[in-house]
Amino acid sequence: MDHFLYRDGVLYAEDIPVSEIAAKVGTPFYLYSSATLLRHFTLFDDALDGMPHLVCFAMKSASNQAILKLLADAGAGMDVVSGGEYMRAKAAGVPGDKIVFSGIGKTADEMRLALEGGIRQFNVESEPEMQVLSAVATQLGKTAPITVRVNPDVDAKTHAKIATGRKEDKFGIPIARARDVYALAASLPGLKVIGIDVHIGSQLTELAPFEAAYQKVAELTEQLRADGHEITRLDLGGGLGIPYTRSNEAPPLPTEYGALIKNTVGHLGCEIEIEPGRLISGNAGIMVSKVIYVKSGEGRDFLILDGAMNDLIRPAMYEAYHDIIPVIEPAPGVDQQPYDIVGPVCESGDTFAKQRDMPPLKADDLVAFRSAGAYGAVMSSEYNTRPLIPEVLVQGDQFAVIRPRPTFDEMINRDTIPEWL
Numbered sequence: 001m002d003h004f005l006y007r008d009g010v011l012y013a014e015d016i017p018v019s020e021i022a023a024k025v026g027t028p029f030y031l032y033s034s035a036t037l038l039r040h041f042t043l044f045d046d047a048l049d050g051m052p053h054l055v056c057f058a059m060k061s062a063s064n065q066a067i068l069k070l071l072a073d074a075g076a077g078m079d080v081v082s083g084g085e086y087m088r089a090k091a092a093g094v095p096g097d098k099i100v101f102s103g104i105g106k107t108a109d110e111m112r113l114a115l116e117g118g119i120r121q122f123n124v125e126s127e128p129e130m131q132v133l134s135a136v137a138t139q140l141g142k143t144a145p146i147t148v149r150v151n152p153d154v155d156a157k158t159h160a161k162i163a164t165g166r167k168e169d170k171f172g173i174p175i176a177r178a179r180d181v182y183a184l185a186a187s188l189p190g191l192k193v194i195g196i197d198v199h200i201g202s203q204l205t206e207l208a209p210f211e212a213a214y215q216k217v218a219e220l221t222e223q224l225r226a227d228g229h230e231i232t233r234l235d236l237g238g239g240l241g242i243p244y245t246r247s248n249e250a251p252p253l254p255t256e257y258g259a260l261i262k263n264t265v266g267h268l269g270c271e272i273e274i275e276p277g278r279l280i281s282g283n284a285g286i287m288v289s290k291v292i293y294v295k296s297g298e299g300r301d302f303l304i305l306d307g308a309m310n311d312l313i314r315p316a317m318y319e320a321y322h323d324i325i326p327v328i329e330p331a332p333g334v335d336q337q338p339y340d341i342v343g344p345v346c347e348s349g350d351t352f353a354k355q356r357d358m359p360p361l362k363a364d365d366l367v368a369f370r371s372a373g374a375y376g377a378v379m380s381s382e383y384n385t386r387p388l389i390p391e392v393l394v395q396g397d398q399f400a401v402i403r404p405r406p407t408f409d410e411m412i413n414r415d416t417i418p419e420w421l
Ligand SMILES: *Cc1c(COP(=O)(O)O)cnc(C)c1O
Pocket: 058, 060, 061, 079, 081, 102, 103, 199, 201, 202, 203, 237, 238, 239, 240, 275, 276, 277, 278, 279, 374
């Protein structure tokens, strides 16, 4: 459920017509709904009711500080995967003890940053990382709370580029080796083992892979406790999928996911963390773009938009499907026609959809890409020297630009030409 709906024939974001924002901000731009973000966070928070827990928003899915502050004010922690994300979360006012640090390639500098600024835990992914974290913490006279990310060898049945829990994936430590690795952790100075971490992939549309993974984590918890480790926290990762089309089957709900967590690990008395990204931010954002030209090709018509693959890369990178809807609601029963919907970037990969049925559109019409709130703005680039597009946040009948469009000068002046040229 989201808050981008037609009212009286025009698309609204909460209580504001999208066209009104487009007129003020210019296209293309990302547009987020506060009510949708909060609704999705609350669904997760409520689903874990009755267990001590923290919902850590995977901020790599949408990292604007306004979004982070909105969620943090509602009680969210943050899951960060780089020093930059850590600093961004801190800048948005998130306290260190609500920030979890994930990722397979944490550098010593990033560890130092987090240890000095305060951190809830590091999710450690390898023995070499563990050695470095031990050294950095000892040097600073600090103790680093850690979990070890285990790889449960479960197929998440999702797109290959976002599956992370199979044994051939680069993430975590094979669960069969976990007891040895925990023994190493316990022997190293500067580390305090507090729990176990698992994350098997993104855009999961079934609960079975989660169930398989969490059962393995429950077994491991008991083994590790028998080995003498204090396991008080389980970080169960993110990955619950969202519907990208309204026709396809609805993925499981956070309530069902919460019930599964209770059933698989609830008896262990651990504090539970989850790290949802996409399910909180995905349907809370749209990308609004304008038709520049309608071009008739050989047997097909192209809708050439002012948004491109550098603004929203998911179709080019993951063959992802996004619903694309006109901002003016088509009259009922209007004849649809197929278009190839493309951006202006100079590669054929800059295609959002092929032969997509749409109502007839003309130059200057606005369209909205639905479900663009996650892995949209954060993955955008300035390819073709196209400015990063603005982000806008709506709350009720007010909106604010939360990241402005840079000027050409701002972009170009970041280059420096060496004096020898
Ligand atoms: C990407 C990621 C997430 C979030 O995944 P979603 O599919 O957006 O929920 C959570 N935890 C880790 C470690 C990740 O890498």
